[in-house]
Amino acid sequence: MSLAVTLPAPPGPYLDSGLLPGDFYSYQDLLSAPEREVVGRLRDFLRTEVAPIVNDHWARAEFPFQLFEGFAKLELLTWADPQSAEPKPSNLLQGIMALELAHADPSIATGFGVHSGLAMGSILACADEEQQRRWLPAMSRWEQIGAFGLTEPHGGSDVAGGLETTARRDGDEWVLNGAKRWIGNATFADLVVVWARDVDTNHVLGFVVEGGTPGYSATKIEDKDALRIVQNADIVLEDCRVPEANRLQHANSFKDTARVLRSTRSGVAWSAVGVMLAAYEIALQYAKEREQFGRPIGQFQLVQDLLVKMLGNATASLGMMVRLAQLQDAGVYKDEHSALAKAYTTVRMRENVGWARELLGGNGIVLDYNIARFVADAEAIYSYEGTREINTLIVGRAVTGLGAFV
Known part of the structure; x- marks a missing residue:
């Protein structure tokens, strides 16, 4: 007599249907045909390249870096290159892409959002034209990865008024001192947007710290039980010198x-x-x-x-x-x-x-x-x-x- 137990196949976040079954009122029909094609390409990539590997990487708390090449081929961020004539996607398209990413895996969605939304978003909103030309092309092609350093060990919800990381002007450089916590992508990022308080004016300023800069270190936060794939880090800035050219010129408060x-x-x-x-x-x-x-x-x-x-x-x-x-x-x-x-x-x-x-x-x-x-x-x-x-x-x-x- 067999004692084998027959269970249904483990369900995944994708059924055979090409559409999300939960989009009960067909909101995706509000997208144009070209926008739906973009969503379809992203969904196919997530279905074939992310869904089969994500549980293993989640269990090991490791990031699947090979996905960067795939994201680059999808060309989802090429519009952000100042030399590109491609129009910025509608907020509806960007939102449904964020939905699709999280539908596949929240960690992958977070890593994507830190790079494209927080890091690139800071440069798009607060950098001058020269800085945008310097950083955005490689970031849009996923050749340089971004991170965003705002939250601190002692500052979360109150960080607006209690930012402890400081910036002191010294000639053509700024000297940064302080610490950041929970910074996604920071263990491998090429460019980290760091927010610090000017000791002379008390204004909050933004800086792009390049990976490998002396005085900058990032240590992975271990033993998380959520978003395990995201490589969150504790950042320490000890007399970290950043050139004035790396201060976001339109970030003044x-x-x-x-x-x-x-x-x-x-x-x-x-x-x-x-x-x-x-x-x-x-x-x-x-x-x-x-x-x-x-x-x-x-x-x-x-x-x-x-x-x-x-x-x-x-x-x-x-x-x-x-x-x-x-x-x-x-x-x-x-x-x-x-x-x-x-x-x-x-x-x-x-x-x-x-x-x-x-x-x-x-x-x-x-x-x-x-x-x-x-x-x-x-x-x-x-x-x-x-x-x-x-x-x-x-x-x-x-x-x-x-x-x-x-």
Whole structure:
């Protein structure tokens, strides 16, 4: 008598359909035909190159550096090269690309976003034309990788007023001293945007520190249980000398830093929707294949209730993000718009991954069944780029006219 146990194949975040099953109201139809082609190429790459390897790299907490070559071939960032005549993608297209990346894996999405959104975004927003010509071409081709150093060991939500890293002018150079923490990509980055407080003016300035600069060191943070593929680092700056030519010429206060964060915060909200859709898709596939009491569990009312609640969360969040992208494209969106999106979608994301884990039962805690990775990674997305509490206070100030920050 055989004692072998037959289980359904581990579900992944992709079904046979070419579209996201969770896009229940077909929001992707708002993209133009060329934009849909870009999304399709990215989705195919993520399906074939990322999905098969991601659990192994997550378990080993190692980054799959071979993906950089693939990202370069997709030419998703070539528009940022000042010499390119290619138009900047719409915010809707950029948002759905962020969704697709997180739908495949939140760590890969984070690494991509740190490079393209935080690092390149800082240079696009705060560098002069000469600096953009110097750095952006290689970054757009993934030949030089960027990182973004703002958060500090003693400063997270209060970093705007409590930045401890200092910058002191010394002739044609700046001397940086301080420390940064949780800096993604920093262990291997070629260019790190570091924010520091000018000791003479007390203004927050931005600098591009090149990898290998004396006085700069980055040490990988070990033993994380979320976003394990992301190579977060502790950065130490000890009399690190940076030329004036590497000071971002249009970054003169924390308001300039906030301009970058306003855009990337919406990107994190898009990532949360991607995680929601992945959790829903994994749960849906499992519910169709897993049998109990002689029939698929998807035929039970309580399982369908979980699936519909997950679909509702994803649909509502996706609708919010589409409208936010439209406000961005119209140039009328505000900090509170991004803040509400980040606060709302990450709460719904937490619900979805929890319900998906519940639906998979014991298999939900096994890495091979994929949802465990999303459950763990969702906790990091919930916290970074502004906690729910901080984003709530930003929205609360906007609607009441009264600031409740300490």
